[in-house]
Amino acid sequence: xxxxxxxxxxxxxxxxxxxxxxxxxxxxxxxxxxASAVGYAILGPRPGRAGxxxxxxxxxxEKWTAHEADAMKVVVDRFNESQDRIFVNYLTxxxxxxxxxxxxxxGDPPDVLGLWNRNLPFFSQCGAIQPLDDLASFGISEDxxxxxxxxxxxxxxxxxxxxxxxxxxxxxxxxxxLEACGVDTSRMPRTITExxxxxxxxxxxxxxxxxxxxxxxxxxxGWWSWSWGGYWNGxxxxxxxxxxxxxxxxxxxAYDWYQSFPKRWGxxxxxxxxxxxxxxxxxxxxxxxxxxxxxxxxxxxxMFMDQELGKGVFQYGACPFPVADGLExxxxxxxxxxxILVLPTGARNPEASLEFIxxxxxxxxxxxxxxxxAKPSPLVRSSESFRKDHPNTAVEVHEALLQxxxxxxxxxxxxxxxxxxxxxxxxSKIWNLRAESAVExxxxxxxxxxxxxxxxxxxxxxxxxxxPWLRPNEVPESLS
Amino acid sequence: MKHDSTAxxxxxxxxxxxxxxxxxxxxxxxxxxxxxxDYTLLEAPIYVGADNYARMFEDPILGQVLWNTAVFGVISIxxxxxxxxxxxxxxxxxxxxxxxxxxxxxxPSVLPLVxxxxxxxLAYDPELGIANRSFDxxxxxxxxxxxxxxGSGFWAMTALILxxxxxxxxxxxxxxxxxxxxxxxxxxxxxxxxxxxxxxxFHVVLPMISPVILFNVIIGVINAAQVFAVPLLLTxxxxxxxxxxxxxxxxxxxxxxxDMGYASALGVLQFVIILALTGIILLAGRKLVYYRGA
Numbered sequence: 001x002x003x004x005x006x007x008x009x010x011x012x013x014x015x016x017x018x019x020x021x022x023x024x025x026x027x028x029x030x031x032x033x034x035a036s037a038v039g040y041a042i043l044g045p046r047p048g049r050a051g052x053x054x055x056x057x058x059x060x061x062e063k064w065t066a067h068e069a070d071a072m073k074v075v076v077d078r079f080n081e082s083q084d085r086i087f088v089n090y091l092t093x094x095x096x097x098x099x100x101x102x103x104x105x106x107g108d109p110p111d112v113l114g115l116w117n118r119n120l121p122f123f124s125q126c127g128a129i130q131p132l133d134d135l136a137s138f139g140i141s142e143d144x145x146x147x148x149x150x151x152x153x154x155x156x157x158x159x160x161x162x163x164x165x166x167x168x169x170x171x172x173x174x175x176x177x178l179e180a181c182g183v184d185t186s187r188m189p190r191t192i193t194e195x196x197x198x199x200x201x202x203x204x205x206x207x208x209x210x211x212x213x214x215x216x217x218x219x220x221x222g223w224w225s226w227s228w229g230g231y232w233n234g235x236x237x238x239x240x241x242x243x244x245x246x247x248x249x250x251x252x253x254a255y256d257w258y259q260s261f262p263k264r265w266g267x268x269x270x271x272x273x274x275x276x277x278x279x280x281x282x283x284x285x286x287x288x289x290x291x292x293x294x295x296x297x298x299x300x301x302x303m304f305m306d307q308e309l310g311k312g313v314f315q316y317g318a319c320p321f322p323v324a325d326g327l328e329x330x331x332x333x334x335x336x337x338x339x340i341l342v343l344p345t346g347a348r349n350p351e352a353s354l355e356f357i358x359x360x361x362x363x364x365x366x367x368x369x370x371x372x373x374a375k376p377s378p379l380v381r382s383s384e385s386f387r388k389d390h391p392n393t394a395v396e397v398h399e400a401l402l403q404x405x406x407x408x409x410x411x412x413x414x415x416x417x418x419x420x421x422x423x424x425x426x427x428s429k430i431w432n433l434r435a436e437s438a439v440e441x442x443x444x445x446x447x448x449x450x451x452x453x454x455x456x457x458x459x460x461x462x463x464x465x466x467x468p469w470l471r472p473n474e475v476p477e478s479l480s
Numbered sequence: 481m482k483h484d485s486t487a488x489x490x491x492x493x494x495x496x497x498x499x500x501x502x503x504x505x506x507x508x509x510x511x512x513x514x515x516x517x518d519y520t521l522l523e524a525p526i527y528v529g530a531d532n533y534a535r536m537f538e539d540p541i542l543g544q545v546l547w548n549t550a551v552f553g554v555i556s557i558x559x560x561x562x563x564x565x566x567x568x569x570x571x572x573x574x575x576x577x578x579x580x581x582x583x584x585x586x587x588p589s590v591l592p593l594v595x596x597x598x599x600x601x602l603a604y605d606p607e608l609g610i611a612n613r614s615f616d617x618x619x620x621x622x623x624x625x626x627x628x629x630x631g632s633g634f635w636a637m638t639a640l641i642l643x644x645x646x647x648x649x650x651x652x653x654x655x656x657x658x659x660x661x662x663x664x665x666x667x668x669x670x671x672x673x674x675x676x677x678x679x680x681x682f683h684v685v686l687p688m689i690s691p692v693i694l695f696n697v698i699i700g701v702i703n704a705a706q707v708f709a710v711p712l713l714l715t716x717x718x719x720x721x722x723x724x725x726x727x728x729x730x731x732x733x734x735x736x737x738x739d740m741g742y743a744s745a746l747g748v749l750q751f752v753i754i755l756a757l758t759g760i761i762l763l764a765g766r767k768l769v770y771y772r773g774a
Contacts, residue, residue: 098735105521122738126522271628275606418737428720432631450538455535459518462526 012441017431028333037436055087056352062114063096063339071372072114072164075365078357085354088112100344104128109344111353114164116412117152117338118417120295124160125414125465129342130350132159145400149378150405152338155412161340163378165370167298168401169224170394171322175315177202177213177293188319190328192257202293203265211265211273212265214286216294218258220274221283224296226420227335228254230408232324236423236449239410243371246423247439247446253324255438259430267433282308296321299398303374303391318394320401331404338378338409415456422448514744516635532745542746544721551637553704554723556644561693562701564648568655569681589649597713600643604629604714611639622717633722636715640723644711659685659693667720690769698758703715705754726750 059436062072069092076090091110093099097119103109114217115123123129136159141225142150145163153161165241171188178185189195197365199215206212214220229235234250237243245251262270274286284304286292295301305314320332341357343350363379367386370377374391376398387395401407410416437442515532517525536542571582591599603610612626627635663684672679686693708727711717717724730750734743 009735101521101735101738126520126738128522268628271606271631415737418732421732421736425718426717426718428718432719434720459520462518462528463523 007174023173032103037412045289055085055232056349058086058088058111058349058356060088060090060112060114060351060356061096061100061110062090062092063094063116064092064114065094067163068373071369074306074372075360075369078365079359080356082359086355088356101128104344104346107346109346111344111349112356113342113344114341117161117163117340118157119180120153120161120340120342121412122414123342125460126154129160130345130347132162132354132357134351134354135159135162135358135361138354138361140358140361144361145378146380146402148336148402148404148409149338152336152409153340161342162361163340164360164366165299165373165375166336166338166378166402167375168398168407169227169296169298169334170318170320170332170397171294172287172297172301172316172318172394173294174290174292176319178258180372181293185317188317189322190320191325192322193325195322198294210269213291213293214273216296217261217274217286217292218269218296219261219270220286220292220295221297223334226410226423227408228258230254230335230406231321231327231333232366233327233333233406235408235411237413237421239412242444242453242457244419244449246426246449247442251323252438254428254441255430255442258427259375259433259438262431262433267431284308287307288314299376299392299395302373302393306391316394318397320397331406331407332401333404333406336407336409378402391429401419413453413456414451418452419449422452495720511744511747514741518742519741520738521736523733525741526592526770533749535742536745536749541724541729543722545724545726548637548724549705549707549726552641552707553693553701555570556641556704557697557700559641559649560644560648561697562653564655564696565689565693565707567652568659569685570660571652572656583655585652586649589647591646593709594713596643596646597710600646600710600713604639605737612689616728631719633719636719636723639716640707640711643714648764651700654696654754655693658689662688687770688772690765691771694761694765694769698761701755701761702758705750705757710718 009102013082042295060076062069064072069110073090076088080087096113097115100109100113100115100123113129120129140159140162142154142157142159143342145153146166148168149163152166153159154162172184173188175185178198183198183201189198195216202213202215203211204213218225226236229248229251231249232254234245234248236251237247238245273291282288282304284295284297284301284434286298287295287297288308302314302316305316306312322328323330323333341360343353347353360369363377363383366379367377367383371386371390376382376395377386382399392398411419412418426441429435429441430438503549514525516529518528518531519525564752567585571585572580575581588596602608604612606612606626606628609629611629615626629635629639666684666688667680670684675683706727707725708731710732711723711725712728715723716729726746727750730743730746733739733746
């Protein structure tokens with residue numbers, strides 16, 4: 001304490017009564033900080049919903065960035081201009097599912113939340129979202145949407161979410177390479193056997209046996225590694241019984257085919273091929289650079305072609321991905337996903353939120369959004385102008401998959417992310433040839449997933465929740 | 481002037497006590513409680529007794545992450561300690577540009593972990609990375625090729641351990657301070673008795689800096705047990721979970737899988753393990769560490 005100098009004057013007040021400048025300023029500083037803290041706590045910002053002027057403000061959290069965020073901004077602006085009661089405050093962010101969990105748990109969620117359809121089982125089972133059944137008053141029902149989109153957002157007849165931009169995954173090919181290799185692109189392979197022939201025909205090796213150009217690689221880009229079984233009419237999970245079917249015969253056949261690539265071309269050679277020097281960090285570089293003749297991709301691919309290579313430079317085509325022998329005459333198979341809008345539990349203005357969500361589902365708005373994302377429309381039918389002006393000339397191929405009863409998505413299970421991680425470790429073992437065939441790794445994953453599903457079931461029982469795969473009339477009375 | 485020093489002291493440390501209570505004591509207490517519950521974050525926690533702890537005994541992934549963490553910890557602590565001491569000894573010798581070399585050893589440790597992960601991701605690139613380019617320059621004539629660093633569990637773990645050496649700077653600084661405290665008279669006495677350079681290092685220097693080694697090893701154990709950001713960014717835990725560590729598993733259980741109860745129990749386990757290891761090291765230190773003046 002440096003206060004001794006203040007006590008030297010003989011006529012100064014008693015030491016107890018005097019304050020030095022140092023003490024005064026210290027007290028002032030501490031007092032000011034304390035007063036500021038109390039004032040901030042009492043008068044500081046609140047998670048209020050005051051809008052512009054007298055308008056009610058809705059906070060809408062979305063996960064998109066760049067052109068995808070801009071496309072939704074157009075729709076939000078249209079809504080804000082269409083009426084003068086509600087103002088939608090549009091916020092885009094990363095890690096939205098985690099932030100959403102925390103905000104809902106804290107009781108201060110956004111009014112509208114953009115998620116992925118794979119989030120829906122967990123959020124709905126935890127009661128973190130409210131059903132959107134009242135969208136029916138806006139003329140929206142299951143029939144509004146394409147066949148394959150309906151199960152993504154409806155559950156047991158209840159609408160849990162509204163789709164915004166769906167994606168269906170198909171086979172893209174480099175027309176120039178295929179034609180140079182003598183492939184008739186008007187008759188693309190429909191079965192895996194035919195596809196293997198195309199792969200052989202279009203794959204090139206250098207003098208040392210290294211892969212120069214691959215006809216196809218299931219790990220490039222490897223984003224839908226859970227989905228291969230679907231082309232053999234297999235699945236990870238039987239919703240009817242609630243049991244994992246990871247080691248079923250179609251799944252083993254699919255992942256044996258997956259493993260056939262490192263087996264036939266050599267794992268090290270494939271690693272070198274995929275890690276080859278390039279100045280292009282794009283995930284599409286091998287396809288765009290002519291090192292990959294075909295690739296499995298979503299509807300956004302042509303937009304990136306135009307951005308990276310220039311409009312119309314790359315000659316591409318798209319078709320449904322081939323299927324196991326015997327399935328080729330059925331409607332197309334393939335994975336689909338969707339971005340969705342949900343109404344979080346605790347949202348303060350559900351009616352206004354519904355009004356905004358209903359607005360996004362109008363044909364002109366959803367088509368503007370999907371066109372901006374270069375994706376197909378989730379609606380049961382799209383307009384002629386949408387297809388004509390769409391940035392992807394093969395959008396009909398994607399739309400056909402959205403209308404197919406054979407399209408499939410990530411399993412409806414609240415533990416999907418844990419299952420996906422277990423599955424990822426298993427197929428990594430398959431690809432890296434750490435097992436003779438897919439049988440053993442898939443059996444191991446099956447056991448791991450059974451334990452995960454068992455825990456999820458225990459949790460539901462503990463909380464008195466019905467199993468999510470049960471239809472309403474199958475839910476035990478004690479739990480309904 | 482009279483001061484009520486207790487009141488003043490409390491006032492000054494008040495903000496820290498408040499912050500410590502809110503951001504450390506309360507979360508730790510809650511984690512202890514949630515460890516006995518089924519808690520998804522989005523639903524109210526339900527008391528489940530010791531179920532989360534019982535689950536640990538039949539969780540094969542937990543066994544794997546504990547093993548990975550132990551392997552990483554043991555090798556990186558031993559290697560880090562040896563390299564740090566060697567660097568400190570080198571840097572303690574008079575040399576031209578001594579300050580520059582000391583700064584050069586310390587500087588990398590101020591780099592943010594995310595930036596570090598990005599740099600090393602490029603450095604370990606099998607075709608373009610400086611690691612394999614250097615390998616080719618040095619050993620290319622033998623026909624050997626540099627490894628695919630993140631393609632196998634062994635090489636991915638090796639890559640992470642080697643990368644850990646990047647951050648030895650703080651330990652080197654502490655060892656340097658310890659080396660300066662070694663009395664010259666001991667060196668001189670040992671020299672007079674005919675003890676050589678290595679003998680002096682092992683019989684004079686090491687015992688004299690053993691308290692510093694103990695401190696650094698304890699810090700190393702704590703850091704190794706909590707390794708998280710770099711493997712998350714560099715390998716994501718792969719391939720086949722061979723670089724999946726305990727902290728990553730806790731994070732995934734809490735925020736990816738939504739099982740906050742089990743994550744809390746795993747966090748408590750992590751705390752107990754670190755506490756036990758620290759206790760064991762301190763006990764061992766009673767016999768192995770030499771305290772001057774004790």
